[in-house]
Amino acid sequence: MTALVPISLEVNGEPVEAQVLPRLNLADFLREHLSLTGTHVGCEHGVCGACTVRVNGDIVRSCLLLAVQASNASVETIEGLSDSGEIADLQDAFRHRNALQCGYCTPGMLIAAQDLLTHNPEPGREEIREHLSGNYCRCTGYQAIIDAVEATARARLERAS
């Protein structure tokens, strides 16, 4: 086994210094080293989207990124996005539309949806389906999620106008 590597990064706006093995992925680092367990691990190879986080503003699969690669980066997880209030309306829409059952896909789903709404404030249902098609949900059948994202987009546009 190789030696520990020092990394320093920002997680949800807080500075973090750590010593990690080079093989440690970002998802495990967030969950096990920082106890940020809202980032979920589903497939462990970048297919299911449960571990989606934001790194320097872009959404990434934290199971496909090594913690050392996130050195000097700014990482945002569901906990940070919840506390900042950035996605409060989206979360509320999920709650009212029952766009989650077990909730395991939800953090990744919310972060992917927020990414869509940031880049495309007026997506059609097909565009929403397409953008979220890398996030697996076994419970809902997706329709409620699409509805919630669509409703959030509409409400944001109304507020902006």
Next chain:
Amino acid sequence: MKTARSEGLSVLDRPNSYIGKVVPRPNIERLVQGRGQYVSDMVLPRMAHVVYLRSPHAHAKILGIDTTAARQVRGVIAAVTGKELSAVVTPWVGVLSHMKGLKSAPQHAIAIDHVCWQGEAVAAIVATSRAAAEDAAELVVVDYEELLAVTDMRTALDPETPVIHASLGDNLAFERKLDAGAADRAFAESDEVVEAEFVFGRHTGVTLEPRSVVADWSVAEQRLTIYQGTQAPHMVQNIAALHLGIPDSQVRVVCKDVGGSFGIKVHVYADEMATYALSKLLRRPIKYVADRVESFNTDIHARDHRCKGRIGVKRDGTIMAFEIDDLTGIGPYSMYPRTSAIEANQVVNLVGGPYTTENYRARARVVFQNKNVMCQYRGVGHPVACSVTEGLVDLAAARIGVDPVEIRRRNLVPDDAYPCASPAGLKFELLSHHTALNKLMAMMDYDALRSEQAGLRKKNIHRGIGLASFIEITNPSAAFYGVGGARISSQDGVAVRMDATGAVICQTSITEQGQGSESLTAQIVGSVLGVSMERVRVILGDTDNTPYGGGTWASRGAGIAGEAALQAAKVLRSNILDVAAAILQSAPSELDIVDNRIVSVGDGSPRIELNELARIVYFRPDTLPPGIQPELMATRHFVPREYPFAFTNGVQASWLEVDTDTGFVKLLKHWVVEDCGTIINPQLVDEQIRGGVVQGLGAALFEKCIYDERGQLTNANMADYLVPMSGEMPDIDVGHVISPTFETELGAKGAGEAGTAGAAAAVANAVNDALSPFGAIITEIPLTPQIILTALRRI
């Protein structure tokens, strides 16, 4: 028995009732913030991690295991073989007495000298981190002698095929035959007899959170606490206690948030049992979280059936008889403790279920093979039975030139024929096939779709419409497991109490995996008591802190535990009114509880707030009249007795397009009308239906565990095993017919599996409808491009 109707205005119709209302689930906020607590998130002091080394062979003898090198790895606490672990955990046999003739072999927590499927655990490595345990697992040396693998269910019973468990004599686990009515005569009198073989892909649940457990043995208390995402905590308590040799009361099972279940987490798996045993052996908390490859190789699979079916029909559309010969391969063991004979048994029970014909012959054979175990997954047998039945009905309709809707209208059991029974002996209290079908026709505008389809055909666009009527088993009584000797409770209990601030706490024996168990309990209790839902807190998933009960499976939570909640709340309400009457020098009959306060029945005028009543009860009982002892806690249990199962019914339709050049299917729209009786929360029911439909759509189009001839699972990851994603799924319209069960005051039946029951059948019928100009008929799922192009003779 008093019912909602006989009492006039029921407890459910009270002012401000939550019944039938859309109310956000009380537990949902923590989940949208990523602040749920799943077992995979848990950390306990001194907790160690276990990794299981698994057999690379489907069938082999273990000649020796050398763990010496693995034990040297830094961080490793122990490396344990099956033989070593057998000192603390006994083997089991997954049979039940009501499945007559069912046999299986003793299964160990970790294989000792014989591995029977690729993925069976052969050693456990326990370390301070999972990474260290995985490193060490690579250093374990296992000497295998590979044996011939039994993989094809069709040859599993042949004399030249090796017998997997010599002690059993053959590879036949279970066989059931049924002959009802006069099938031979009915087929002879039929104008047409149509036959087909229906083939179902083996698939699995793919819960997003893998199976996870933390087992914590307390040496001082001689007590085991199991944190596990399970649907049946009391069942797990009993099984763990039985095989670890400790009293049930010395096992506590705690179930926190669960990342998906669908039947996958209603069983007790060998690796879970091994984890409990390791905790006892090593005297510390042990955590096991399956990785995705392990999930595919060890989570139960389902639906690996080949079912030959026949239908006899008169030219006027009358269905004369059904006959099936079902074959299924369940892997090397009957799963514990629910057994792997249930799915085939359900297929026999359910085929032909929606229809009037009394002539039905069936045989089902369940065989062992060297693949992962199969057992109960959402829908258990329903999708198989529905696909066979509805596939045969459509084939018969096509043969005699009758529209698929018309043949169903002529043969579905009439809505005024209830109560009645099916040829397989199923008792139906009240179903609504015709009302449901009529509603579906209106929702989808069937005639307009048919014209659209005809118009598009001229442009070489091939769309299809497929229908599937179904019945669903819900609210199971002891007939399901209890009568066979399983210690799996069919009753549930709910305790409701009012605390000193007027808040209400409910403890229920069902569990929550996202269906809305907490919500429906709070909705019922709040409605019956007259208390707002914000004041109601629901506690579940803890054998130390809930009444004893079955849990959440087989579409039973709302119907069974919901009724217990209703009855418990009624008693508490009555007790509260007794106290109120004493305080107010009134009579209970003159008082009511509305919006968290006692009011006068006559004019609704407020008399005393519940929090004030509670203050007096708990802190100033000295001011109550002599002889009054308030009981602000009530517990009630419920189990269905009149009907072994509360059957529901429904009908689904699929509208899709087949690309005849590529073989791809595009789902355009899906409709469901179902009848689950009283609806407690329409949104929760609709979302159960939609989620269930999409699991059925996955089976119809994508999902299949692909084994090679040596028993190797070749697609054990989420990139190669395809699941439905949002891009391929259609919008699903859901409608309801409401026929409450009169066995309960609540009137609720289950809704959890209706979607899964009929979705694949509707899609398969729609694909065949789309391909009808080509004379291609497909009776195999998943309907992959390869299958479709082969049927079209394009490849």
